[in-house]
Amino acid sequence: xxxxxxxxxxxxxxxxxxxxxxxxxxxxLIENVDKYIDKSAAFGxxxxxxxxxxxxxxxxxxxxxxxxxxxxxxxxxAKNSEVIAVKSAGISSFKFALPVYLFGLFWSxxxxxxxxxxxxxxxxxxxxxxxxxxxxxxxxxxAINYLNYIGENGETYSIRTYNPKNNTGYDVTIVTFDDxxxxxxxxxxxxxxxxxxxxxxxxxxxxxxxxxxESVVFYDxxxxxxxxxxxxxxxxxxxxxxxxxxxxxxxxxxKSERSGRNPIRERTDLIMKFTFPLSNLIILLFSFPFAxxxxxxxxxxxxxxxxVVAFLYFSLVxxxxxxxxxxxxxxxxxxxxxxxxxxSLGLIMLxxxxx
Numbered sequence: 001x002x003x004x005x006x007x008x009x010x011x012x013x014x015x016x017x018x019x020x021x022x023x024x025x026x027x028x029l030i031e032n033v034d035k036y037i038d039k040s041a042a043f044g045x046x047x048x049x050x051x052x053x054x055x056x057x058x059x060x061x062x063x064x065x066x067x068x069x070x071x072x073x074x075x076x077x078a079k080n081s082e083v084i085a086v087k088s089a090g091i092s093s094f095k096f097a098l099p100v101y102l103f104g105l106f107w108s109x110x111x112x113x114x115x116x117x118x119x120x121x122x123x124x125x126x127x128x129x130x131x132x133x134x135x136x137x138x139x140x141x142x143a144i145n146y147l148n149y150i151g152e153n154g155e156t157y158s159i160r161t162y163n164p165k166n167n168t169g170y171d172v173t174i175v176t177f178d179d180x181x182x183x184x185x186x187x188x189x190x191x192x193x194x195x196x197x198x199x200x201x202x203x204x205x206x207x208x209x210x211x212x213x214e215s216v217v218f219y220d221x222x223x224x225x226x227x228x229x230x231x232x233x234x235x236x237x238x239x240x241x242x243x244x245x246x247x248x249x250x251x252x253x254x255k256s257e258r259s260g261r262n263p264i265r266e267r268t269d270l271i272m273k274f275t276f277p278l279s280n281l282i283i284l285l286f287s288f289p290f291a292x293x294x295x296x297x298x299x300x301x302x303x304x305x306x307x308v309v310a311f312l313y314f315s316l317v318x319x320x321x322x323x324x325x326x327x328x329x330x331x332x333x334x335x336x337x338x339x340x341x342x343x344s345l346g347l348i349m350l351x352x353x354x355x
Contacts, residue, residue: 002096002098002099003099005073005077005096005097005099005100006099006100006103008073008076008077009069009070009073009099009100009103010069010103012068012069012072012073012076013065013066013069015069016064016065016068016069016072017058017061017062017065020061020064020065021054021057021058021061024057024060024061025050025053025054025057028050028053029046029050035135036134039134039135039136040136041133041134041135041136042133045129045133045134046134048129048133049126049129049130049133049134050126052122052123052125052126052129053122053123053126054122055114055118055119055122055123056119056122056123056126058114059111059114059115059119062107062111062280063279063280063283063310063313064306064310066104066107066280066283066284067283067284067287067306067309067310068306070100070283070284070287070288070291071287071291071305071306072291073100073288073291074288074290074291075291094350097288097289100284100288101281101284101285101288104280104281104283104284104285105281107280107281108277108278108279108280108281109277111277111280112273112274112277115273115276115277116245116246116273117245120244120245120248142164143161143162143163143164143165144159144161144162144164144234144235144237145160145161146158146159146160146161147159147161147162147169147234147237148237149229149233149234149237150252150255150256150261151174151227151228151229151255152227152228152229152255153176153227153228154176154177154255155174155175155176155177155227156174156175156177156261157169157172157173157174157229157234158172158173158174158175159171159172159173159192159234160172162234162235162237164231164234164235166193167193167194167231168191168192168193168194169191169192169193169234170190170191170192171190172187172188172189172190172191172192172201173186173187173188174186174187174189174225174227175187182209183209184208184209184210185206185207185208185209186206186207186209187201187204187205187206187207188204188205188206188207189201189202189203189204189205189223190202190203190204191203192225194230194231198224198225199224199225199227199229200222200223200224200225201219201222201223201224201225202222202223203219203220204218204219204223205217205218205219206218206219236248246270246273249266249269249270249273250270252266253266253267253270262327264324264325264327264331265324265325267324267331268321268324268325268331268334268335269321270331271331271332271334271335271336272317272321272335274335275335275336275339276317278339279313279317279338279339279342282339282342282343282346283309283310283313283342284346285342285343285346285347285349285350286309286342286345286346286349287306287309289349289350289352290305290349313338313342314338316337316338316341316342317337317338319337320333320334320335320336320337320338321334321335323337
């Protein structure tokens with residue numbers, strides 16, 4: 001019986017996930033097809049771009065696929081009177097639903113690893129193909145405006161514009177702190193350009209702060225920047241935290257803390273890299289017991305409820321994320337507010353329908 005339930009659930013999950021995946025791609029393609037035609041993009045390049053787009057889409061639609069699969073499986077069992085037969089055999093709802101919950105736990109781990117090791121590189125490749133091959137830009141490297149970066153030694157870089165094409169930053173300010181987070185040096189340069197194996201500063205002012213004294217030195221000749229940073233570091237600084245892996249984001253947070261900055265947004269995003277995959281389990285705890293109570297006439301109702309539940313859950317996740325960004329809630333609470341509410345509701349459902 002358990003094997004039959006799990007097989008039915010996985011079938012519905014794969015079917016629902018594939019359907020949503022195709023809908024997502026078709027909608028995106030319809031919105032952008034005119035751009036691809038204008039650029040005379042090759043079909044193979046567009047197809048490859050969407051192929052690398054699939055991992056990110058799959059992570060997003062996975063909880064909704066599980067939610068719909070739970071409803072379709074429960075409705076199918078109720079329709080065929082299988083729920084009544086199981087109860088007549090003295091098997092509790094929780095016991096025969098256990099394989100679905102274990103699959104939800106397993107899938108949460110899969111999505112966690114998928115989001116860490118597959119999504120970031122696939123997303124980068126997708127953007128590179130889109131920029132260079134599909135939209136015919138000379139390079140996928142775009143200029144980054146108002147770039148802020150934390151150096152390996154704790155310095156903070158503020159760059160008005162960084163151009164990866166020629167590895168040059170414009171209007172650069174570099175601030176160095178001591179152990180008590182007091183500013184000891186500030187460097188202002190018109191440009192910062194990578195030459196051979198180092199950055200060179202041009203039209204540079206260096207201010208030294210000692211006690212209450214300030215001294216200024218101006219260099220009209222190129223000045224070597226003695227720092228471990230390389231062009232790739234500044235290119236990565238323009239990457240969205242959602243496109244970073246866990247360890248890349250953790251390194252960024254630690255560098256931010258060394259510079260005296262409070263990376264509250266990044267801490268919230270870091271914890272969400274663990275909590276969001278758990279939605280694949282928590283949403284099943286809530287939805288599956290309810291789905292088992294629906295009948296054939298409740299199929300449309302179950303479908304509608306699935307979308308309402310998904311909307312409410314993702315709304316709570318975004319609200320919690322915003323509260324974490326604003327420091328209104330701790331990162332841990334902000335990242336878990338949706339999971340806490342739906343997990344509590346799931347326990348109530350399990351207790352209510354424990355027969």
